[in-house]
Amino acid sequence: MTYSDLSKPIDELIKSHGLPEKEVYLDHENSGLIIPEALKAMYDAYRLSGKGHPSITHLMGWMSYQALYEATTNIALAINCSPEEIVYTHSGTEANNLAIMGSSGFSSKRKKVIVSGIEHLSVIFPAERLEKYGFKVIKAPVNGEGFVNLDFLSEHVDEETLIVSVAAVNHEIGTIQDMKAIRDIVRDKDEGVLIHTDACDAIGRIPLDMKKLDVDLASFSSHKVYGPKGAGALYVREGIKLEPIVHGQLSTQKLWPGIENMPGIIGFSKAVEIMHRNFRENVLKMTDLRERLISGILNSIDHTLLNGPFGDKRAPDNVNISFLYCEGEALTVELSMKGIYVSSGSACTSRVLEPSHVLLAIGRKYEEAHGSLLMKVSPFHTTSDIEYVLDILPGAIGRIRSLSPINP
Ligand SMILES: Cc1ncc(COP(=O)(O)O)c(C=O)c1O
Numbered sequence: 001m002t003y004s005d006l007s008k009p010i011d012e013l014i015k016s017h018g019l020p021e022k023e024v025y026l027d028h029e030n031s032g033l034i035i036p037e038a039l040k041a042m043y044d045a046y047r048l049s050g051k052g053h054p055s056i057t058h059l060m061g062w063m064s065y066q067a068l069y070e071a072t073t074n075i076a077l078a079i080n081c082s083p084e085e086i087v088y089t090h091s092g093t094e095a096n097n098l099a100i101m102g103s104s105g106f107s108s109k110r111k112k113v114i115v116s117g118i119e120h121l122s123v124i125f126p127a128e129r130l131e132k133y134g135f136k137v138i139k140a141p142v143n144g145e146g147f148v149n150l151d152f153l154s155e156h157v158d159e160e161t162l163i164v165s166v167a168a169v170n171h172e173i174g175t176i177q178d179m180k181a182i183r184d185i186v187r188d189k190d191e192g193v194l195i196h197t198d199a200c201d202a203i204g205r206i207p208l209d210m211k212k213l214d215v216d217l218a219s220f221s222s223h224k225v226y227g228p229k230g231a232g233a234l235y236v237r238e239g240i241k242l243e244p245i246v247h248g249q250l251s252t253q254k255l256w257p258g259i260e261n262m263p264g265i266i267g268f269s270k271a272v273e274i275m276h277r278n279f280r281e282n283v284l285k286m287t288d289l290r291e292r293l294i295s296g297i298l299n300s301i302d303h304t305l306l307n308g309p310f311g312d313k314r315a316p317d318n319v320n321i322s323f324l325y326c327e328g329e330a331l332t333v334e335l336s337m338k339g340i341y342v343s344s345g346s347a348c349t350s351r352v353l354e355p356s357h358v359l360l361a362i363g364r365k366y367e368e369a370h371g372s373l374l375m376k377v378s379p380f381h382t383t384s385d386i387e388y389v390l391d392i393l394p395g396a397i398g399r400i401r402s403l404s405p406i407n408p
Contacts, residue, residue: 017336017337020337020338020339021339022338022339022388023339023340023341024339024340024341024381024385024388024389025341026319026340026341026342026375026376026377026381026389027341027342027343027374027375027376028224028226028317028376028377028378029171029172029343029374029376030343031223031229032223032226032376032378033226033378033380034226034227034228034267034271035226035227035270035271035274035275037270037274038226038227038228038267038268038270038271038274039228039267041266041267041269041270042228042263042264042266042267042270043263045067045262045263045266046263048063048067049063049064049066049067049262050262050263051064052064052065052262053259054067054068054251054252054260054262055250055251055252064262065252067262067266068252068260068262068265069083070269071265071266071268071269071270072086072088072265072269074269074270074272074273075220075233075268075269075272075273077273077276078272078273078275078276079203079208079209079210079218079235079272080209080210080211080212081210081211081235081237082238084238085210085235085236085237085238086233086234086235086236087233087234087235087236087253087254087255087256088231088232088233088253088256088260088261088265089231089232089233089234089256090230090231090232090261090264091221091229091230091231091232092120092122092198092200092219092220092221092224092232093122093221093232094232094256095200095219095220095221095232095233095234096120096122096123096126096198096219097122097126097245098234098242098244098245098255098256099123099163099165099196099217099219099234099242100113100115100123100126100127100130100163100165100196101126101129101130101245102242102243102244102245102255103162103163103194103196103217103242104130104133104135104162104163104243105242105243106130106133106243107133108135108162110159110160110161110162110192110193111134111135111136111160111162112135112136112138112156112158112160112161112162113127113130113135113136113137113138113161113162113163113165114137114138114139114140114153114156114157114161114163114164114165115127115137115138115139115140115164115165115166116139116140116142116148116165116166116167116177117139117140117141117142117357117361118142118146118167118170118172118173118175118357118358118361118362119165119166119167119198120167120171120198120200121357122198123165123167123196123198124139124357127165135162138156140152140153140156140166141361142175142361142362143362144362144363145173145175145308145309145313145362146170146173146175146308146309146358146361146362147175147177147178147309147313148166148177148182150178150181150182150185153182153185153186154185154189157185157186157189157190157193158189158190159190159192161186161189161190161193162193162194163193163194163195163196163217164182164186164193164194164195164196165195165196165197165198166179166182166197167197167198167199167200167201167202168197168198168199168201168202168206168208168213168218169199169201169202169205169206169315170201170308170315170358171200171201171358172307172308172318172320172356172358172359172374173307173308173309173318173320173358173359173362174201174308174309174314174315174317174318174320175308175309175313175314175315176202176206176309176312176313176314176315179197179213179215182195183195183213183214183215194216194217194240195215195216195217196215196216196217196218196219197213197215197217197218197219198218198219199218199219199220199235200219200220200221200224200232201224201315202315203220203224203225203272203275204224204225204226204272204275204276204279204282205283205286205315205316205317206315207279210235210237215237216236216237216240217234217235217236217237217240217242218234218235219232219233219234219235220232220233220234220235222264222267222268222271225268225271225272225275226271226275226378226380227264227267227268227269227270227271227272228263228264228267228268228271229264230261230264231261231264231265231267231268232268233268234255234256236255242255244256244257246258278379281379282316282379283316285379286316286317286377286378286379287316288383289377289381289383289385289386290314290316290317290318290319290377292383292386292390293319293375293377293386293389293390294306294319294321296386296390297319297321297390297393298321300390300393300394301323301393301394301397303323303324303325304321304322304323304324305321305322305324305364305368306320306321307320307321307322307359307362307364307372308320308362316377317376317377317378318374318376319373319374319375319376319377320372320373320374320375321372321373321375322359322364322368322369322371322372323371323372323373323397324367324368324371325371325401325404325406325407326371326397326400326401326404327370327371327400327404328344328370328371328372328373329344329370330400330403331344331371331373331396331397331400332344332373334396334399334400335392335393335396338392338396340388340389340392340393342373342374342375343373343374344370344372344373344374355369355370356369356372359372375389
């Protein structure tokens, strides 16, 4: 498929959709708004030192390097690590690939990779890719709320294990894992096993301190913290050796060469700084909005199932509900017409209409996974946004259910 194949139907779709009077954007899983201060910081950086390459020795290069250093120091302060422990990539996907493939060097003596069965595909796919190089990939099962089976982990981690990767917060169902228990099990079994956490959905939602978390590698994505798209980072604990998986151009980023996305990094850093500064009030606000949305839906619409845990083991922004007898994709379009933007399953799966592997892993049936909506509240939503969604949703569900061949 080429872009020109796509452009006509997309133009027509946009035209026939029209602009809704009110809009509530709840698709922060797939991307979302940029905090205005982050956007301003990007613009200022372009103006002041946008020409420079941070590795080059002239005034513009030095200014660019200075901006890079300040941005990195800001992120390091927020997650309590040293700036030298931060490697920039251009996305969370790249950070996860670097963690998993870079730790293997493609030929480690340790040949076992353990990931939880509900990891983001940017962890699962590189792990599976390593099978080509003789690695064995084990997917640790989870229970009905998405918590990793710790006995299974304990049985399978051994001196053959290269890396264990478990996301601190699951991106689809919001499960907050007990990372301390996971880390203790792995370290008790073998001190040489690397521990990676995909923290893309943890930052800004749970307290995140690299010293306390005590893992070897952690991935971040700028747009998941309301920064710009196209910037990400991997925390690589001092002393941990990775092999680059991208080669070429000299840059300050030895593990991910190529020119740094300077405006992206500066916007990312500003967003992290603001989310860190307002952490407590943000979490309180998101939790309140999340609870209003979850209880409003479960109390007003029949045949609904909450996916993931209730209460404080759930990320403050995450709402994932299966609407039985309802096709999730059709529902996203129906809601879009009313200015409510949500996703069905995760973006990676919804485009190919595969049911989410996360929902299947927690024991949902195919039809329950297909009928799911993922909504993420943010500190920038209001209670009136949630009320609007609760007003519109029952009618939209009723319409989609009335078209379904299988009714309640
Ligand atoms: C948990 C998690 N990991 C990784 C990614 C990938 O990040 P990016 O979109 O920056 O590639 C996402 C994106 O949504 C995510 O939710």
